[in-house]
Amino acid sequence: MSPSRDWMFQALLAVWLCSSSLLIGAQNDTATQDNITNPAEVTALGAIKQRLIDPFNNLSNWNRGDPCTSKWTGVLCFNTTKDDGYLHVQELQLLRMNLSGSLSPELGRLTYLEILDFMWNSMSGSIPKEIGNITSLKLLLLNGNQLTGPLP
Ligand SMILES: *[C@@H]1O[C@H](CO)[C@@H](O)[C@H](O)[C@H]1NC(C)=O
Ligand SMILES: *[C@@H]1O[C@H](CO)[C@@H](O)[C@H](O)[C@H]1NC(C)=O
Ligand SMILES: *[C@@H]1O[C@H](CO)[C@@H](O)[C@H](O)[C@H]1NC(C)=O
Numbered sequence: 001m002s003p004s005r006d007w008m009f010q011a012l013l014a015v016w017l018c019s020s021s022l023l024i025g026a027q028n029d030t031a032t033q034d035n036i037t038n039p040a041e042v043t044a045l046g047a048i049k050q051r052l053i054d055p056f057n058n059l060s061n062w063n064r065g066d067p068c069t070s071k072w073t074g075v076l077c078f079n080t081t082k083d084d085g086y087l088h089v090q091e092l093q094l095l096r097m098n099l100s101g102s103l104s105p106e107l108g109r110l111t112y113l114e115i116l117d118f119m120w121n122s123m124s125g126s127i128p129k130e131i132g133n134i135t136s137l138k139l140l141l142l143n144g145n146q147l148t149g150p151l152p
């Protein structure tokens with residue numbers, strides 16, 4: 001193939017791929033749409049990670065796709081959507097990952113959280129009072145760190 005025809009072929013292929021995916025998307029928008037994590041919780045997880053020092057990169061997949069459907073390490077979600085139509089984080093299981101840094105107040109935005117487990121890391125700083133706002137919380141596991149202050 002000459003360079004110009006090769007270019008044309010690629011352009012046509014791109015147009016074809018584009019229009020066919022648009023067609024597939026349009027056919028059944030709601031049914032093919034995957035459930036996703038509540039956006040406020042996705043933002044919160046980003047903020048939580050920002051405060052952590054993760055020497056072994058155990059949380060390296062915390063920017064890849066959706067937390068619940070792409071199975072971010074340590075993020076466990078409810079298997080169905082809630083009333084708001086979104087998936088929600090049920091557990092944060094981050095034990096024994098050599099994490100240091102501090103606990104983000106954004107943890108308080110994980111409003112369906114049941115288990116928060118940061119055991120046996122090197123976390124420091126105070127325990128954010130915002131955790132006290134998570135009414136669904138059943139287990140708060142923070143021992144084996146250097147955290148200070150009262151439990152909210
Ligand atoms: C669109 O989704 C609905 C609900 O899941 C389903 O009943 C219907 O058959 C779908 N239609 C097409 C064209 O796939
Ligand atoms: C964290 O990552 C290290 C290095 O990849 C691995 O050996 C270790 O098992 C991981 N820890 C956990 C708790 O997943
Ligand atoms: C979803 O989770 C509930 C309990 O949390 C369980 O009873 C149910 O079997 C699970 N469903 C699926 C499809 O995994």
Ligand SMILES: *[C@@H]1O[C@H](CO)[C@@H](O)[C@H](O)[C@H]1NC(C)=O
Binds near residue numbers: 081
């Ligand atoms: C989205 O969640 C609803 C309710 O939990 C479920 O009925 C539906 O099958 C899910 N859709 C997908 C694409 O996972």
Ligand SMILES: *[C@@H]1O[C@H](CO)[C@@H](O)[C@H](O)[C@H]1NC(C)=O
Binds near residue numbers: 096097098120
């Ligand atoms: C990582 O944590 C494990 C226990 O969870 C500990 O045995 C190990 O010494 C730690 N490694 C470093 C480099 O801190």
Ligand SMILES: *[C@@H]1O[C@H](CO)[C@@H](O)[C@H](O)[C@H]1NC(C)=O
Binds near residue numbers: 108
């Ligand atoms: C707790 O939640 C209430 C109501 O949503 C809010 O007004 C308050 O600022 C929250 N407190 C903290 C410490 O996040």
